[in-house]
Amino acid sequence: MIDKVVINRLATGVPGLDAILGGGLPEFSFNLIAGPPGSGKTTLAHQIMFALATPERPALFFTVLGEPPMKMLRYQQQFSFFDLAQVDKSIRFVNLSTEVSAGNFEQVLARIGKEVEAFSPALVFVDSFRSVMLEAQQQAGGTIGQQQFVQQLGIQLSGWQATSFLVGEYTPGNGMHPVFTVADGLFALAQNVHRNSMVRTIQVQKMRGQAISPGLHTFRIGSAGLEIFSSAVVPGDRAYAPQADRTTRGQARIAIGVPRLDEMLGGGLPAGYSLLVAGPSGSGKTILATAFLGEGVRLGEAGVIVAFEQTPSQSRTRAIDDMVQAGCIGLINTRSLDLSIDEIVQRLIDLIQRMKATRVVIDSLSGFELAVAPTFREDFRESLYRMVAVLSGLGVTVLMTSELEDRYTDLRFSPYGSAFLTDAIIVQRYVEVGSRLQRVMAVVKVRGSAHSNEIRQFEIGDSGIVIGDPVLDYEGLLGGRPRQTPAANNIEQGKPR
Amino acid sequence: MNHDVIRRTLAHRAGKGADAGALAEAAISTWHQAAVRLAPVIGAQGVEVLFRRSLHLTKATIPWLTMAVDDGNFVALLATLQARLAERDAAEALEASHLLLVNFTELLASLIGKSLTERLLAPIWTSPPRSFEEEVAR
Numbered sequence: 001m002i003d004k005v006v007i008n009r010l011a012t013g014v015p016g017l018d019a020i021l022g023g024g025l026p027e028f029s030f031n032l033i034a035g036p037p038g039s040g041k042t043t044l045a046h047q048i049m050f051a052l053a054t055p056e057r058p059a060l061f062f063t064v065l066g067e068p069p070m071k072m073l074r075y076q077q078q079f080s081f082f083d084l085a086q087v088d089k090s091i092r093f094v095n096l097s098t099e100v101s102a103g104n105f106e107q108v109l110a111r112i113g114k115e116v117e118a119f120s121p122a123l124v125f126v127d128s129f130r131s132v133m134l135e136a137q138q139q140a141g142g143t144i145g146q147q148q149f150v151q152q153l154g155i156q157l158s159g160w161q162a163t164s165f166l167v168g169e170y171t172p173g174n175g176m177h178p179v180f181t182v183a184d185g186l187f188a189l190a191q192n193v194h195r196n197s198m199v200r201t202i203q204v205q206k207m208r209g210q211a212i213s214p215g216l217h218t219f220r221i222g223s224a225g226l227e228i229f230s231s232a233v234v235p236g237d238r239a240y241a242p243q244a245d246r247t248t249r250g251q252a253r254i255a256i257g258v259p260r261l262d263e264m265l266g267g268g269l270p271a272g273y274s275l276l277v278a279g280p281s282g283s284g285k286t287i288l289a290t291a292f293l294g295e296g297v298r299l300g301e302a303g304v305i306v307a308f309e310q311t312p313s314q315s316r317t318r319a320i321d322d323m324v325q326a327g328c329i330g331l332i333n334t335r336s337l338d339l340s341i342d343e344i345v346q347r348l349i350d351l352i353q354r355m356k357a358t359r360v361v362i363d364s365l366s367g368f369e370l371a372v373a374p375t376f377r378e379d380f381r382e383s384l385y386r387m388v389a390v391l392s393g394l395g396v397t398v399l400m401t402s403e404l405e406d407r408y409t410d411l412r413f414s415p416y417g418s419a420f421l422t423d424a425i426i427v428q429r430y431v432e433v434g435s436r437l438q439r440v441m442a443v444v445k446v447r448g449s450a451h452s453n454e455i456r457q458f459e460i461g462d463s464g465i466v467i468g469d470p471v472l473d474y475e476g477l478l479g480g481r482p483r484q485t486p487a488a489n490n491i492e493q494g495k496p497r
Numbered sequence: 498m499n500h501d502v503i504r505r506t507l508a509h510r511a512g513k514g515a516d517a518g519a520l521a522e523a524a525i526s527t528w529h530q531a532a533v534r535l536a537p538v539i540g541a542q543g544v545e546v547l548f549r550r551s552l553h554l555t556k557a558t559i560p561w562l563t564m565a566v567d568d569g570n571f572v573a574l575l576a577t578l579q580a581r582l583a584e585r586d587a588a589e590a591l592e593a594s595h596l597l598l599v600n601f602t603e604l605l606a607s608l609i610g611k612s613l614t615e616r617l618l619a620p621i622w623t624s625p626p627r628s629f630e631e632e633v634a635r
Contacts, residue, residue: 063540070539073609084612095540 007209010163013051013081014044016228016346020202020217022210029208030158030182033167035189040200040221041167042072043079044189045125047225048165050081052123053090059123060115064096072127080224092119105149109156116160124157127167154182184208190216194375199340202228218340229342254359254397257295258288260467261426264443264452269424271358273447274388274398276421279428283439284460285401288426289361290319291464292399296359297328303359304330304351306344308367330355339371341383345390352394360396366403388421423447431477440477441467503598506623507591517590521582524594525575530621531601532571538617539609545571547608551601552578559593561585 009024018024025031025048033041045061053059063069073093076082087093094115099108116124157164166183180186186206192199201216219228253268262268269275277285293303305320323329330351332344352360362368369380376383391398400422425444430437442455454470455477474482508515510523528548535544548571556562564577578597582590606614 068540068543070543070608073539073613077610077613084610084616087613087616093538095537095543097540097542 010052012048014047014226014228016217016219016230017202017226020204020213020228020230021207022212025163026184026207026209027163028158028161029163029184030154031163031165031185031187032180032183033165033187033189035169036191037169039189039191040219040226041169041189042076042127043221044187044202044226045127045165045167046076047079047081049091049123049125050083050086052163053086055090057090057122058119059091059125060119060121061091061093061125061127062096062112062115063093063127064100069093069095078223092121109149109152112153113156116156116162121160121162124160124162124164125167126153126165128169151182180206192375194373197373197375199373199375202226218342220343229340229346255295255299256288257291257293257298258465258467260456261288261441261465264454264456264467265424265446266449266451269397270446270449271397272392272395273423274392274400274421275424275426276400276402277426277428278402278404280404280430283428283430284458284465285403285428286363287460287465289363289399289401293323293329293359293361294319297323297326301359302328302330302355302357303361304332304348304355304357305361305363306332306334306348306368307363308334308371330357334371339373341368341372341376341380341387344368344372345387348387349390349394352391352396358396360391360398362398362400364401364403385421429477431474431482433474433482440471500595500599502622503602504591504595506621507594507598509623511591515587517585517587518583520587520590520594521579524582524590524597525579527594527598527621528575528578531598531618534617534621535605541571545574547601547604548574551597551604554600554604555593555597558596562593562597 008027009018009021010027012018012021012025033044035041049059049061063072077084092115096108096111099111112124112126153166184207185204188203188205190201190203192201200219200221202219203216204212204214206212213230217228217230219226221227252271253262253265254271255262255268256265277288279285289305293305296303303323305324307320320329320331324331332347332351334344348360351357365384369377372380372383388398404427424446426441427444428439428441431440432438439458439460440455441458442453443451445451457468457471459466459468471477471482473485475485476482506527507520507523510526511519515523532541532544539547552562552564552574562578562581564574564581582594585593602614602618605618
């Protein structure tokens, strides 16, 4: 039997990065971090370096012209990962500007080689690669060309048993540079400005021997450095332990917390289902969602609510506020305008797992759409699909509310065409009966289950939603202009239904 | 930053009862060591820029340190500095060398932080003499 080589995978210390790399950074790989100025390249490099460097696994950081090293040290120190105790012990900075400005790349290579030999680093960083390139172009008369330089550096770096990174201002789009062929890994960072929001993205365009998650992943740079929100992946692709046993999905029923609504749903909402509550403004969607969470709390099930519209102090959500204060409900309340859906999903998953929540409310999809950065609005539906898939993979029961414009000429359930994404739909409408606005509610769909098809009148009282009897004596309710049915006249005349 | 350590280093390098020439030599050797420590990290250019700035700050107190800006590169500036120091008496030379190094370390600390500065420059300073108790303990 032939022993195959085992590739060690290093934990990069960047939240979310190991996941998209397919389980960590391969040891002895030669990587490229590319992106425009300000996209977070040096920060990413430093964050990885400070996480990985130890006295037994030292790191060498070569700085080249690009950014004055003093500035780099000054600003990078602001991040919490910058551990001064590691400097000179497990991390050494080496400035190459003298060699580079001399324009002799054999000298640059020789200096890098000399330092690497002297320090035997396990990690080597060269920042920034582009300054080396630009300089090479200006000094075209140099003894070796830039292509050879990069290739030789790549070969040297892999020969040293070091995991190495070239950091460079570089747009992978413009022509295939030989370095892309040599590199084992390619991290492309970008910042997209759309309208007035800016969204940072990272893409692992290549990583030899790894099942990476391709696609653009958004990230933020905070005081602790980069935090990557890997795109919500449909379960099966990634292992999230389901909160509830998935075999019970759709079998067990959970109480929704509104008397008689459970009956309408055919005996409660099947556990693990996603339910869309659609209705016009003020029809009682949030109250229904609150009842749903409240019932969970009463039964000892934790819940999570993602609120996009109302501030927790508003009286409407007082009940939710109390539950949050009591620690029974986790709240994600955000009105930031440059969120990515992945970021929300990541936070949601973390919170669900931390709270061991089984009930999740997203109130509302309309607010959600406003909160995500404009860049993502086009893909909102796709992202919603992924989010629902991830949540259903976790085994939680999800209630999403959706604002509906009151239109009486057509019957719509959601503005995103998201109706098909959910397992169950409840629709709320206003109807005019006897010169009054009345609320009605109907269960439109419960996947794989019998359910009531009645349109029921309901009222919102102090204790929440009170569902009345079926509205039998009117038709055309959903059109908003109900007419009394002939049957109603019969009833009035005392005839049996 | 403990300024005594700078004074002690200069005095130690120059030797007991040193004259201005010996002090100037001690100062220049300290500068060379600082450059060796710092150039890999902040670049030779970075060291030179900070040195020029320190000279500028110091000449406000010690006017005879004034040098022409185009006195050449770091090495040439150090040579001029050594000559200037050697012309003074020992006390003046020590004071000027001390202040120049103090200004330099403080300038560096203002840019990259006190603790990184101390960490980078620690090897060039003479370690403090052992106290009587420590000596006895040995």
